[in-house]
Amino acid sequence: xxxxxxxxxxxxxxxxxxxxxxxxSARALNWEVKVFVVSQAVALFLKxxxxxxxxxxxxxxxxxxxxxxxxITDAEKMxxxxxxxxxxxxxxEAGLKVIGASKEDLKDGVKLSxxxxxxxxxxxxxxxxxx
Amino acid sequence: MIIDSEDVCPVVLxxxxxxxxxxxxxxxIIVKTKWEAAVTELxxxxxxxxxxxxxxxKEGSKFVIRMKVVKRDNNA
Numbered sequence: 001x002x003x004x005x006x007x008x009x010x011x012x013x014x015x016x017x018x019x020x021x022x023x024x025s026a027r028a029l030n031w032e033v034k035v036f037v038v039s040q041a042v043a044l045f046l047k048x049x050x051x052x053x054x055x056x057x058x059x060x061x062x063x064x065x066x067x068x069x070x071x072i073t074d075a076e077k078m079x080x081x082x083x084x085x086x087x088x089x090x091x092x093e094a095g096l097k098v099i100g101a102s103k104e105d106l107k108d109g110v111k112l113s114x115x116x117x118x119x120x121x122x123x124x125x126x127x128x129x130x131x
Numbered sequence: 132m133i134i135d136s137e138d139v140c141p142v143v144l145x146x147x148x149x150x151x152x153x154x155x156x157x158x159x160i161i162v163k164t165k166w167e168a169a170v171t172e173l174x175x176x177x178x179x180x181x182x183x184x185x186x187x188x189k190e191g192s193k194f195v196i197r198m199k200v201v202k203r204d205n206n207a
Contacts, residue, residue: 028144028147028148030180
């Protein structure tokens with residue numbers, strides 16, 4: 001089974017959306033998918049987080065309107081689908097501590113990891129992406 | 132099995148995957164979507180997963196894509 005490893009370090013909605021799109025599509029091809037979340041992107045995986053588009057207020061309003069008009073699925077639902085379909089999410093423990101959060105604050109199904117887990121997984125993966 | 136969806140491509144793909152798991156060998160999966168890219172995406176999905184792509188047509192504003200599930204000797 002081909003393996004896809006994604007390193008997600010950007011904390012805006014665009015990067016998360018692309019990571020989830022690729023993760024779900026890869027699962028549809030029956031690939032093994034692991035997403036490693038580091039740096040500021042860790043904040044997107046807290047139970048309390050609401051992913052935000054990183055753009056000026058009116059631009060954000062317009063993009064949100066267009067997304068609703070085109071019925072583009074929101075990232076929260078895609079993340080739920082990804083977890084249900086077996087995409088594994090790993091959050092960097094250091095990144096989690098930097099934002100003052102703990103393991104208990106993570107969304108269900110999201111695990112902790114460090115750089116060794118990422119490196120060994122990346123070495124064994126046919127496709128590695130950084131977003 | 133008919134998937135009539137307004138969702139974007141990756142969500143449609145997940146729905147196709149779920150339909151594929153439930154389907155029997157030889158069963159058809161029909162996807163109705165307004166997203167044109169789904170036509171080529173699902174053709175490639177069939178090729179990658181050893182299912183059969185039967186083609187597509189247009190029904191109003193939607194693209195109708197037909198696929199045949201191949202489960203015999205298929206580990207996808």
